[in-house]
Amino acid sequence: MNQPRAVLFDAYGTLFDVYSVGLLAEQCFPGQGQALAVLWRDKQIEYTRLVTTSDDGAHYQPFWDLTRAGLRYACKRLALALTPEREDQLMNQYRHLSAFPENREVLQALKERGIATGILSNGDPGMLGVAVRSAGLAGLLDHVLSVDAIRKYKTHPEAYRLGTQATGLAAQHILFVSCNGWDALAATWFGYRTLWVNRYQLPFEELDTQPTRIGRDLRDVLTFFE
Amino acid sequence: MNQPRAVLFDAYGTLFDVYSVGLLAEQCFPGQGQALAVLWRDKQIEYTRLVTTSDDGAHYQPFWDLTRAGLRYACKRLALALTPEREDQLMNQYRHLSAFPENREVLQALKERGIATGILSNGDPGMLGVAVRSAGLAGLLDHVLSVDAIRKYKTHPEAYRLGTQATGLAAQHILFVSCNGWDALAATWFGYRTLWVNRYQLPFEELDTQPTRIGRDLRDVLTFFE
Structure with missing residues (x-):
């Protein structure tokens, strides 16, 4: 061919490298950085699928917003206190993977x-x-x-x-x-x-x-x- | 209303209860039953999404087949030896949740x-x-x-x-x-x-x-x- x-x-x-946020995540939440990085990524991807499958784009949100939603879910799931400052820090890190x-x-x-x-x-x-x-x-x-x-x-x-x-x-x-x-x-x-x-x-x-x-x-x- | x-x-x-397979999974793979039940379920759901999103049903497989595919993936991922006998046992258990x-x-x-x-x-x-x-x-x-x-x-x-x-x-x-x-x-x-x-x-x-x-x-x- x-x-x-x-x-x-x-x-x-x-x-x-989407997992390069793990280092900052570990600084924010000692002992949970790796778990947060993995769950955050999984949830971000899951959300892309949910909004795509459901109703032909009616529930579309840009990747940035779904990334933030995934972070919020992951922190709730792991019982981590995501202050607005930490959220900004982690999202900013995601912008500079x-x-x-x-x-x-x-x-x-x-x-x-x-x-x-x-x-x-x-x-x-x-x-x-x-x-x-x-x-x-x-x-x-x-x-x-x-x-x-x-x-x-x-x-x-x-x-x-x-x-x-x-x-x-x-x-x-x-x-x-x-x-x-x-x-x-x-x-x-x-x-x-x-x-x-x-x-x-x-x-x-x-x-x-x-x-x-x-x-x-x-x-x-x-x-x-x- | x-x-x-x-x-x-x-x-x-x-x-x-999809996690009720965990008990048999634990008997098959001591120490890994819970991890297998969770990953199996996650992968099964992921596969329903992949075949649904991609090409309007062209890659559809019945849930039974995707459930088996999810089991095979999960065992490979966890490095568990899924013999044909164990696969049959676990799939049969899934039929009788x-x-x-x-x-x-x-x-x-x-x-x-x-x-x-x-x-x-x-x-x-x-x-x-x-x-x-x-x-x-x-x-x-x-x-x-x-x-x-x-x-x-x-x-x-x-x-x-x-x-x-x-x-x-x-x-x-x-x-x-x-x-x-x-x-x-x-x-x-x-x-x-x-x-x-x-x-x-x-x-x-x-x-x-x-x-x-x-x-x-x-x-x-x-x-x-x-």
């Missing part, structure tokens, strides 16, 4: 090969703009696509369709890269070639579909161009 | 008042049939509604619509009862009057919507008829 002509990356969990260190070299290698690059993310444009600038990735991305344009989150097919629309390419000519198993799964269903970057040595989803390839970090993107 | 004319119950987690003890008296009280009763469940018809018979609830339910008819799981609005269609009543004349916060939330979005039975003292979802009432067990259904 020909090499992909474009590579689209998931952002949260893939380019940016650590980028995984190999991001830049992989994006640079793709640009050198003339491959179109982009982000296709649940994040709203404001969040993505800050994250991309903070990580110094702005010049290395041809597309920064947010599902906010259609008010439906991944894994809705319309969300994945933003990538084919923006690049003008058919799905099979695009490589979609995600560290989130569910994202790699649904992108495969959509028709993309997919790389699941299995950073945490997890099993893949048991839904009778496999990603095109499985890798260990973002450098494995480059195996599609050898 | 007038009293509801019908009461529809969620099945799994509401009438039937314990019913919460107050079910019968509540359904009987509703029947005595002439209120229509039913189940509106993600479970497929085979699973629901066995569960209803095992719990001795068959004569107390006017409707046993499975989303399998439309190949979309709750929280899709079409799933909730099965209840208005079957009863011939508008949503505001129907009380929908669930122990699952997300289910009570989305049923409220759909237009039902709702009772969230908060068995496990959890916070409600942080999505700007509250159920009509919150209760502690199924007997609180009867507060709508006082």
